[in-house]
Amino acid sequence: MALAGAVRCWRLGAGPSSLQMQALSLHMSKTAMGASQKDFESAMNQVKLLKKDPGNEVKLKLYALYKQTTEGPCNTPRPGVFDLINKAKWDAWNALGNLPKETARQNYVDLVSDLSSSDSSSQVKPEADRKQPGYETLVVTSEDSITKIMMNRPAKKNALTIQMYREIMLALEAASKDDSTIIVLTGNGDYYSSGNDLMNFMNIPPGEMEKEAKNGAILLRDFVGCFIDFPKPLVAVINGPAIGISVTILGLFDLVYASDRATFHTPFTHLGQSPEGCSSYTFPKIMGQAKAAEMLMFGKKLTAREACAQGLVTEVFPDSTFQKEVWTRLKAYSKLPRNTLHISKQSIRNLEKEKLHAVNAEENSVLQERWLSDECINAVMSFLSRKAKL
Ligand SMILES: CCCCCCCCCCC/C=C/C(=O)SCCNC(=O)CCNC(=O)[C@H](O)C(C)(C)COP(=O)(O)OP(=O)(O)OC[C@H]1O[C@@H](n2cnc3c(N)ncnc32)[C@H](O)[C@@H]1OP(=O)(O)O
Numbered sequence: 355m356a357l358a359g360a361v362r363c364w365r366l367g368a369g370p371s372s373l374q375m376q377a378l379s380l381h382m383s384k385t386a387m388g389a390s391q392k393d394f395e396s397a398m399n400q401v402k403l404l405k406k407d408p409g410n411e412v413k414l415k416l417y418a419l420y421k422q423t424t425e426g427p428c429n430t431p432r433p434g435v436f437d438l439i440n441k442a443k444w445d446a447w448n449a450l451g452n453l454p455k456e457t458a459r460q461n462y463v464d465l466v467s468d469l470s471s472s473d474s475s476s477q478v479k480p481e482a483d484r485k486q487p488g489y490e491t492l493v494v495t496s497e498d499s500i501t502k503i504m505m506n507r508p509a510k511k512n513a514l515t516i517q518m519y520r521e522i523m524l525a526l527e528a529a530s531k532d533d534s535t536i537i538v539l540t541g542n543g544d545y546y547s548s549g550n551d552l553m554n555f556m557n558i559p560p561g562e563m564e565k566e567a568k569n570g571a572i573l574l575r576d577f578v579g580c581f582i583d584f585p586k587p588l589v590a591v592i593n594g595p596a597i598g599i600s601v602t603i604l605g606l607f608d609l610v611y612a613s614d615r616a617t618f619h620t621p622f623t624h625l626g627q628s629p630e631g632c633s634s635y636t637f638p639k640i641m642g643q644a645k646a647a648e649m650l651m652f653g654k655k656l657t658a659r660e661a662c663a664q665g666l667v668t669e670v671f672p673d674s675t676f677q678k679e680v681w682t683r684l685k686a687y688s689k690l691p692r693n694t695l696h697i698s699k700q701s702i703r704n705l706e707k708e709k710l711h712a713v714n715a716e717e718n719s720v721l722q723e724r725w726l727s728d729e730c731i732n733a734v735m736s737f738l739s740r741k742a743k744l
Contacts, residue, residue, distance in 0.1 A: 363565045370582070370715060371591070371617040376517075380413075380436075384449055385492055388458050388459075388460055388461035389456075389458060389460045389462075389464075391568055393459075393463045394462060394463060396424060397462055397466035397467070398420075398466075398468055399462045400417065400466050401466055401469075404470065404473045405473055406472075407490075407506075408469055409509050409577055410442075410456075410509060410510075412465070412469070414442060414446040414718050415446065415465060416462065416465060416505070417443050417446040417447070417460040417645055418443075418445060418446035418449065418450050418612070419450070419458045419459075419461050419465065419639065419740060420451055420462060422447065422450045422455065422458035422506075423455050423459040426620075426635055427450070427451065427452050427453075428444065428447045428448040428450070428540075431445065432448075435646065436568060437557075438556060438685055438738060439556075441556070450638075451583070454685075456460050467694060470537060471710050474740075482557070483495065486528075488523075488524075488640055489521050489524075489525065490523050491506060491507060491515060491517055491518040491519070492504060492506055492518070492521050492522065492525055493506045493542065494503075494525050494528075494529075494673065495673050496532060496534055496678075496689055496738040498536055498691070499533070499534050499688040500535070500536045500537075500538060500684055500685070500688050501529040501532060501534040501536075501538070502532075502537075502538045502540065503522065503525045503529070503537065503538065503539050503540070503544050504538070504539075504540050504541065505518065505522075505540070505541045505546075505547055507542075508541075508542045508543025508545070508635060509543075510551065510697075511543070511544075511545035511547070511548035511595075512541040512542065512543065512545050512546065512547040512548065512550065512600075512632045513548045513549065513553075514547060514550055514551055514552035514599065514600070515548070515551045515553070515554065516554055516573065518551075519573055519574075519577045520573075522539075522577070522580075523576060523577055523580050524701055525716065526580045526581075526584060527580070529586070530584060530585055530586060531679045534586070534590055534688075535586070535587070535687075535688045535690070535695060536586065536587045536686065536687060536688050537584070537586055537587070537588050538589045538590075538591050538594075539588070539589070539590050539591070539607075540590070540591035541592075541593050541594065541595055542592075543594070544594045545584045545593075545594045545595050545596075545716065546590075546592045546593055546594050546595060546596040546600055546616060547596055547597065547598075547599075547600035548595070548597045548598070548600075549596075549597040549598020549599050549600050549601075550599055552582075552734050552737050552738060553738075554723075554730075555734045556738065559704065563725075563726060564640070564726065566682045567720065567722045567723075567725040568641050568722060568725055570720035570722070570725065571718040571719065571721060574599075574630060574718050574721070575714055575715060575718045577601060577608070578632060578714045579711065579714060580613075580633055581606040581607075581631075582606055582632070582707060582710045582714065583602050583707065584606075584701065584712060585699070586696055586699065587608045587609070587687075587695060587696070587698060587699055588606070588607045588608050588609075589607065589609040589610075589611065589684065590604055590609070590610045590611070591611050591680055592610060592611065592612040592613065592616040592618055592658070592667070593613055593615075593616070593676065593677075594613065594615055594620055595615075595616060595617045596616060596617070596619070597619045597620070597641070598619075598620060598621070598622075598625075599619070599631055600616045601619065601620050601631075601633075602631025602632070602633035602637075603621060603631040603632070604618075604631075604650075604666055604667075605631070605632060605633055605635075605636025605637060605639075605666070605711070606631070606632060606636065608635045608699060608702075609668045610666065610667045610668050610678075611667075611668055611669055611670075611680045611683075612656075612661065612662070612667045612670050612671070613658065613660065613670075613671060613672075613673040613676040614660040614670050614671065614672055614673055615658070615673040616657075616658040616661075617655050617656065617657055617658070618649075618654040618655065618656040618657075618658070618660075618666065618667075619653070619662045620649050620650055620653065620690070621653035621655075622650065622653065623651060623652065623667050624653050624733060625727030625733045626724060626727055626728075626731070626732065626733045627721060627724050627725070627730055628717070628720050628721050628731030629717060630652045630714075630717045630718065630721055631717075632637045632710050632714055632717065633646075633712040634650065634713060634716075634717055635709065635710065636710075637649065637650055637666075640664070640666055641664040641665055642664075642665060643697070650682070658670045659703070701735050735739065
């Protein structure tokens with residue numbers, strides 16, 4: 355069973371009460387005697403019903419215990435250094451040494467039982483009830499005429515995977531048609547987003563790099579295009595540091611509220627990459643040529659207050675009261691006449707749309723070429739081999 359297969363489908367299937375029942379029955383069977391093959395199979399099904407992503411560490415543990423139970427001690431060669439995901443999986447399995455199959459099976463059942471219990475109790479939270487289904491990397495909720503799209507990979511600082519770009523596009527598309535007045539993009543955990551997930555550059559078969567760079571540029575064009583064309587007021591609630599593309603698209607938002615813990619960083623030159631998100635056009639317009647160059651060319655990291663002084667951020671709030679103050683403000687705004695608000699947005703933005711789409715196309719074609727450069731490949735490899743951090 356692949357790791358992804360072991361943990362996919364969190365939100366399909368049973369509701370809270372049935373999950374609780376299954377967790378309870380797993381718990382009872384494990385305490386009465388050693389876990390049976392039937393308990394193990396039931397636990398494998400239970401894993402697929404978990405709604406909360408347990409995080410990579412737990413997923414690796416589940417994978418390792420599964421392999422140990424079904425195949426015994428690790429018996430395959432260690433994957434190559436650049437095959438990072440399979441290497442992590444192999445390491446987790448290998449770390450179990452000669453653990454007997456029966457013990458591994460019991461540990462697997464116990465772990466799933468614990469996960470199911472905490473998953474069931476988390477489901478009674480009101481926000482979980484409002485959560486829109488169908489997203490794996492986001493939590494999308496609607497309340498008080500506000501649709502909130504929350505990036506939800508806190509353990510990875512909300513780095514944007516290919517799936518996440520696609521899900522954000524889908525969520526925006528749905529929000530443009532729902533009955534909300536305002537749409538918010540925010541992050542779960544201590545980061546707003548650390549930008550493009552550098553793993554997007556990995557596992558590209560030899561000879562496929564050019565094709566993948568082309569696909570990446572198309573994805574990016576469509577992603578940024580959704581923000582350019584978005585018809586309703588878009589608000590960024592910047593709960594923590596923001597990097598790369600999560601910063602550059604801010605010029606396409608209508609309001610940007612930031613915690614005073616947030617920072618804004620576009621280190622493209624360090625990464626052998628070039629500006630995207632229409633920032634080559636919006637940043638000089640917002641903050642002037644000289645300040646834009648310092649950020650986009652020289653990678654100067656701004657504090658929230660500096661970003662506010664330069665017009666990229668609308669307002670900064672103390673972190674301790676950030677969520678309360680921002681949501682009180684947004685709830686008040688969401689009561690404004692909806693159609694008038696949307697028409698005002700069109701008036702402010704429509705004149706620029708054609709220009710923005712042209713800038714988007716140009717930026718992506720430059721970036722597509724950059725991704726194939728040694729400077730970019732070396733920077734990505736450096737991060738992934740843990741030699742470099744921003
Ligand atoms: C062929 C090409 C196809 C490409 C297709 C792409 C399509 C669109 C591309 C759009 C262009 C966008 C460009 C950008 O956004 S550039 C910015 C990229 N971001 C970075 O370079 C940030 C890298 N991360 C860091 O420097 C640090 O992680 C950070 C400072 C953010 C936090 O440091 P800290 O020490 O606090 O925490 P950790 O490093 O331990 O992070 C926790 C775990 O999260 C992982 N992580 C974080 N950020 C990223 C990231 N951007 N990509 C991948 N992984 C990330 C980190 O590795 C840790 O994971 P583990 O716990 O597993 O070790």
